[in-house]
Structure formats: structure tokens, C-alpha cells
Amino acid sequence: MRRFPSVIGCIDGTHIRIQAPAQEEHEFINRKNFHSINVQVICDADMCFINGIAKWPGSVHDARSFRQSPLFADFEGNKPPLDGIILGDSGYMLRTWLMTPIMNPTTRKQTNFNFAHSSTRTTVERSIGVAKQRFHCLRCGLRLQPPKACKVSIVCFMLHNHARRQKLPPPDDATNPSSISEDGDDGDDCTTQQTISERTRTAAGKTVRDRIINECF
Template identity: 50%
Template sequence: MIRRTKEAFYDIAQFPNVVGAVDGTLIPIISPSRDEHVYVCRKGYHAINVQGVVDAEMRFTNAVAKWPGSVHDSFIWTNSTLCRRVERGEVDGWLLGDSGYPLRPWLLTPVLNPSTAGQHNYNHAHIKTRNVIERPFGLCKSRFRHHKSSYAFTNINNLICNSIHQLQAIGTVDLNVIRTTEILKMVMPSYAIYTESTMMDRPPETI
């Protein structure tokens, strides 16, 4: 499976050894009754920041939905289970993230202010390859826009899972890849509950 994933990513823009594209997206929510200010995102509305990882076929392989909108993508990544896995060397390949993520040997980001042909070529291939995450996020968010007026934060995790199941029905998400392994209460009471849907129970060579 991991070999096929790398080959599929390589076919996009000849970027080798890639096993996933990671990004965060802001999901609007109703203003919470507690700690309201921490949910205000950089765009000025109440939200949660959802992190997702997809493969080259735009299938979610990992999703984390537990942080309020004011939390930065890099913080969410650093505190995720998947980050700990790749740091332990359990993932055979690279992830691609935008400039909001920290550059690591296994998490590649664009070159800021490229000045050589090689750097420009790298950025072009990086952007084109990582772009696979945009469409599934867009489809998922379209479902949240429909439900925004009737869902509070404590319901948002069920809605995320339902949206992923709906995406699977139209062929965007493979439920053999994504599964919910943890639905736990947050340490901070105002966050109530989170979902981390991932492949943590798959062999180490998959994510």
C-alpha cells in the first residue's frame, strides 16, 4: 500500500517519497458559552481548527478535530498522535505541509523566498502535489456550512464523522483507510470532546 501511495503522489508532479499531504481548515461553529474568545479564529469568527491528512487519491488517512479556531496549525500538528509516530520513525516517507508547519526531515514545506531555479522547481512540485488536500476539505466544509446554524461545538465531532461518511458515499473517502479510534474528553472542560480519526492501528508502514 505504501509503495502505491508514493507512486500515485509521484505521478502528480514527480515529487518522490510522499505518503501524505497535511493541512488545517477552519470549521465555523456557534459561539460557545464558555471560553468564547479562544474559538475566534484569525478570520474573526468562531471555529474549530481541523487537521487532515490525505493520500494522492484525496482519501483522508488522518483527521484531528479537537482544537479551537485560535490554535495554530503547527501547534495542532506538534501535539498530534501522527506527529509522534513520524518522530519515532514509524512512517516510511514524507508528508507535505504549507509554510505554517515546521520544516522537518519528514515534513517538507515550501522554500520561503526562492532564489534559484532548483528552489522554484521544488516549490512548484510541492504546491502541485500538496494541492490534493484542497478538494476533500472543500467538500467536507460544504456540509458544515449547511449545518452551522444548528450545531454547537459539542456536536461538531459527530458532524465531522458524518461528513466523512457522506464523502465516502461519493467516492472521496475510503472507509478502509479512515477509522475513528478515539473519542475522548478533553483535559480542558470547555473543549468537551474530540475526535482523532486515523490509521494508528494499521502497520507502521502505513499512515
């Protein structure tokens, strides 16, 4: 993907609107004040989804849902499942295997890094946009209770992959990220009190990010 070495995918969360659930209704109200489930996806360069998790209510931040996922635990372990880098926005945690942008770039290399990072990461936004345009229910809402809404969402993303492999044309305007309103999170709600281990992992991620900046940009 672009100029990044060993990028295996881009991660993002997307909100799928649902009707007000019968139980724990307040948990499903997201920051834009509508009921939703927060679906985490990772896509590859071909705009296919290589990982997806749909189980969290709309009030849960992207970073928290990722931190609680089996994939996160696998990458944090001693034997990561894949050798490569995932790109995420500034709401995610920095790791040796998860690259986030520089918040306040001060050098040309850092600016170039951020530009390449953003240009590459839009792949996941475009992938979500195409899927939502292809399946009207993902864009306009599911009149289902959360468990079924989660299952339908994942099936739609799987069918999107099938359509991509069959080279079916995308819906009109679906390749433009701005045509779909995405509901990202403002940050990681789990980092207000970082543990020593968390700080160590973040520092290691910064070291890898600095090396990539110096060697590639």
C-alpha cells in the same frame, strides 16, 4: 504524487464555523473573527482523508494542533508509522518526513521544487473543498456546541471518503480550490524559542529537502 518521491499525503487545517460556545467562547474566535473549530486533515492522492483530528478551537494554529497530535509524536519517534513524506505549507515545521516550501527560492531547482510542492499540496485543498461542498454544514456552520461539532465534522469527512470510494460525482465547482474559502494559519506559534532538539530536527529536514531538490528537480 507528482514528482515527489515517497509522498504519502498532504496536510492542512480547515476552520468549521460553529455557533458561539457556552464556555471559553473567546478561545473559539479565529483570526478571521468568527467562531470555529480547527480541524486537521491529511489526504492521499485519491482525495480521501487518511487522518483527521477535530478537537482544537479556532484560535489554535495549524502547526500547534499538529505538534500536539499523536501522529506527530509517532513520526518524531524512533519508529515512524509509515515510510514516506508528508507535504505541508510554510506554517508547518520542516522535518525529514514533513516537507515545506522554500520561503525565498534563489535557484531554478528551488523554484521547480516549490512549484511541484504547491501543485501537489493543492490536493488537500481540493479534498476539503469537495467535502465542504458535499456537506453544507461544513461550509455554512454547525449550530452545535464544540464537542458535538467535532464529532459531526469527522463523520462528514468519513462519509466523503465513502463517496469517493463509491465514485459518486462531486458537487458543482467543488474541485476548484478557489471556490472554497480556506482559513490557513500564518505560521507556527511554537517556534519563537526553538530548543536544541528542535533546531537539530529542522536542520535534518533541510538536509533531506536539499537532497530532494538536487536529485529530483
